[in-house]
Amino acid sequence: MRSRLFGLVERLSRTHKRLVFLSIDILIVECALLATLMLEASSLWPGEELAQIGAVFLFLPPVAAALSTALGIPNIRLKAYESLSYTQTANFSALLVVALWAMFGLKNFHFTLIGYALFGLTFFIGSVGVRLAMLNAYLLVLRWGQRRWRVAIYGAGTTGVQLAAALKNHESIVVVAFIDDDEGQQSMTIAGLKVHSPDKIERLVREKEVDRVLLAMPSASAPRQMQIAHRLQSLGLDVLALPSFAQLVGTEALIDNLAPVVPDAFLGRQSVDDQITTGSTVYPGKSVMVTGAGGSIGSELCRQLLALKPRKLVLFEVSEKALYDIDRELRELPDFAGVELVPLLGSITDSRATRTAMADHGIEVVIHAAAYKHVPLVESNPVAGMSNNVLGTRILADAAEESGVERFILISTDKAVRPTNVMGASKRMAEMVVQDLAKRATRTSFAIVRFGNVLGSSGSVVPLFKEQIRKGGPITLTHEDVTRYFMTISEAVQLVLLAGSFPVGGAEADVFVLDMGKPMRIRDLAEQMILAAGYRVRDEANPDGDIEIRMIGLRPGEKLHEELLIGAGLLTTPHAKILRARERSLTELDMAKALQSLRHATATGDAQAARAVAAAYVEGFGGIAEGQSPVFADRLP
Template sequence: MGQTQLYKFATNLTRGQKQLILLFADVLTIPVAMFVALAIQYIGRPVPYGLLNDWEIIPVLMVLSGSLSYALGMNRIQLNDTETAGPAPAALHAVVVGLAAALLNMVAGSPVHWSAYFTFGLILFVGTVAIRLMMRRVFLAILHMKNPRTGVLIYGAGRTGMQLATALRHDPRIQPVAFIDDNPAMRRMTVAGMPVIAPKDIEDLIRKKNIQRVLLAMPSLSAPQKMRISKRLTPLGLEVQALPSFAQLAGEEELVDKLKPVQPADFLPRKQFDDDLATAMPVFRGKTVLVTGAGGSIGSELCRQLLHCRPARIVLLDSSELALYTIDGEMNALSTGVEIVPMLGSVTDARVCRDVLEAHGVQIVLHAAAYKHVPLVERNPLTGLFNNVFGSRTMAEAAREYGVERFMLVSTDKAVRPTNVMGASKRMAEMIVQDMASRPGDTRFSIVRFGNVLGSSGSVIPLFEEQIANGGPVTLTHADVTRYFMTIPEAARLVVVSAAMARGGDVFVLDMGRPVPIRELAHQMIEMAGYTVRDDQNPDGDIEIKITGLRLGEKLHEELLIGEEFMTTQHPKITRAREICLSEIEIATALKDLRNAIDVSDPDAAREVLARWVEGSMRPAQGQVG
């Protein structure tokens, strides 16, 4: 019979047929066990004449064996369960059949010494179990002809690893090959029938045994420690999986990462800005409000906050189809009586800006559209400048042309004495708005400036969360770097409240408390996730903090004010900065030179324009690594 026929025969057997085969095996074991027992009993001696004539004992014992096997359910025990569920009924079966044989021997006049039936019972027990183990090996070998088992290594030769190896040894899909253990005392040992090897020997074993998977049998390890092992093994082409702890299997511990959701407000060194927008409601109620960059982190939260002010209509403008689709769906689900109008387009397109303002009668513009990621804009300076500078000018000019009541530019602390293109582009946008505010007209042009927004796209908290979940390291650009922080809802409320207070030409700044050391923030996040920091003082900690060097254009410390003068407002947490700005002619000259540099694709010329017209622009950052 060929391999294909053997495979079909093994896989096509019904459960009843398998049980019948086991029952016949138990019956046929009787004469074999009796022959072996008597052979042992009478080694070197003649067999008694009475025994040769008393052959009827064998058929009686075979009938008894089959009946007892069926009654005890021995033929219904699966082969994979032989080692656990098989020995007890097999022992009882052997004892009963052995006693019956001895009793029959006595009835026949005791031609054989009773000790032979003791040996017979032992051989019957061993044979019954051995036949099942042999049958399992044969069936597995047949099945593996077409479905080879996946070779695996078990990382950890402790009790959990031994239990896992025992459980997997007879699995039809997985074949444990060896243990891996970091403990030098375990090397060259054999545990549960498998060798224990050092991590450095894994690569050789992979080539020899075609290993594809490693199972981590060390549930006491923390998630970061497991991730470090995984990162070490994955480049070798291995799939790494972790065995749950017994506490997790018992339901006492969740089968999830220890990393818990982080609330950004937990990291603010001050009381959260939680204005209820009561002062802003009269300004926005019943109005049509345009939010540019509506699909971004700040723009989308602005839209949500505006719903509390009950405007008649919110126009959502974004150049990203996916972002616009997402916020439009969310707003329509949240809105109760406020019309939501999604508009796909860029603020750099003058036609789009004019059409949106005219078609919907926009009365208030909250301009949040901008490229904000410092390294990306630094590497794509002309695109960043065109969007942030000329997009702001296009939108502001359209707002002035169509008589919009209020125009609020959302700016950043990176615009203060900027050392990068993104910050300089935002400062240029600020100066454009300041210039617009100085001209006669009905539109109130204002600016709101704040620091880093916790939880926004590309911000430090999502990055740290991902790094902690991956086992570290958590990366800092500099050990001493600090930043001002606020939450996304804080930023949106600040914009809305400031827009309501605007008189024209304002630069609003939130009282953001002390700047937060980023290293302190990293420590907090690691500890809040339930882990410890690994450093020289704690070499056995979970997560390492790694210094990578300041990024291109990055500053050690950000600022919120260009000058020293500021005034209070009716809101205790919001101040109004008093800052000088360029004249209309100077702004026109700067924009002309900048546009020329963009038109000829000359980033160096664009940087020179920024350095000439933006205060502090392109000054090298302290400790900067380019």
């Protein structure tokens, strides 16, 4: 039944619908005139004059049709028949009264002012009443058998009222209430709906069976809207936000593009990007391989290497998507011309794949950026972390020496210095692997580049804080006083390329570090980012602020303060901002024992044994005191 009625209405063309409305108006005109005459005639006119009024019934309908068409009354959609349409209908009624007065004047009929007013009012009520009745009937057909979403509007201001009016005739939505923070609005009735306090949301949801809440407060800050949304979502409600005018016209997105978060602004020191020049003689014309080419550091390495015009750039990456993205990006850069790009899917723990890649492509320089680096993940997955970061580095470095690679550069981290977590311990063991091979290498020069946290890289605090700010907070910190060394991705990559160009030699692999200034307090960084986003910090001193900074406690294995050096003292390099450290390493025998134990632990999937290997050979991990011999073989299983 519903579908047949709905189909009948929908099959009518727009012209047919206009004719229907026009015919209805003409019929209402005749009925209004007849009703008015019946009320007025018995006392005003002699009976013989009533027969002559028929002429008015003949001439008034075409006049009404012309006026209705001129005013566009038949063009008003039934679902859009609201306040503005009432005004147009009132104007139409007034013009009909004027037309009737003119006709009666020509016939010399006496008609009172009350009679004219009664005619106009009767037509107006009839025209509006018929349309509203048709609208309700149409909506009844549409809603027949359909679920209707019961909606509350958060915000009883102008935007909320307009939204309620727009949804009034929606076939599947019924607005049941307003919610507003303004105490002056609460308990009032606006647009036929009661305004409720946010404190009564739970009861409102239960009593009114609310399914969704629409946020109609576009002038409120994004954090404020997100805080409200989080609270409503915790009640199991769907929450939708009405966009602001700036979002509708696109200016808000434009502003965001024009003012992105620039990591350099949060360094706490002057950037050295313009003070580092990469070695222009090492990479041009060479075949260079970058492992972890799709990662934050690896991808930037590829971009900067491309500008140095190597003969071939081999992108070695275990993630298919990451490899696809960086390969496509590099091919669209102007520097791509003249460079052979080779995307290779593979893992550094695959000995065959690494040796084949180096042999097939005549690799001359390897920059090893592939690693599992997220501290909490590696802490809960020690076998995978140690296998990839330690054994993978050994496999790759062995392949480089056997293939006659000229230079091998390992990218390390400050977390490798007296580590308290598995990730840091695995990176320190990777350093020791490279140091061990450097003692015996005859064909390959090995170097290690160690730096602190990289602003803007995957998993770093800048994108994390930015996302938390976007969601309205809170920003989560592990500790009030935690500090870290910071550098930009560009600085880190230029350090790697520069270190790879330095002359190296001797029985130990050089460890290069950047002069990064003083470590930065993470809370200060969080506050700077909140202010840079145009918001205020919310705390006890400023309860009306936008974004809260919440302490969650140090994670397992996390340090309060990081270090860059294990030993004391630094040596100079050809560049004033790059320093060199010579740090002790394991003996060849100890390194062999460590790797054997680690291979056994990973082969059996024994997480405890993997941790024990790190505790036995890495200074600072597992309670080894500073200055004490790092080798405790009796700790091993």
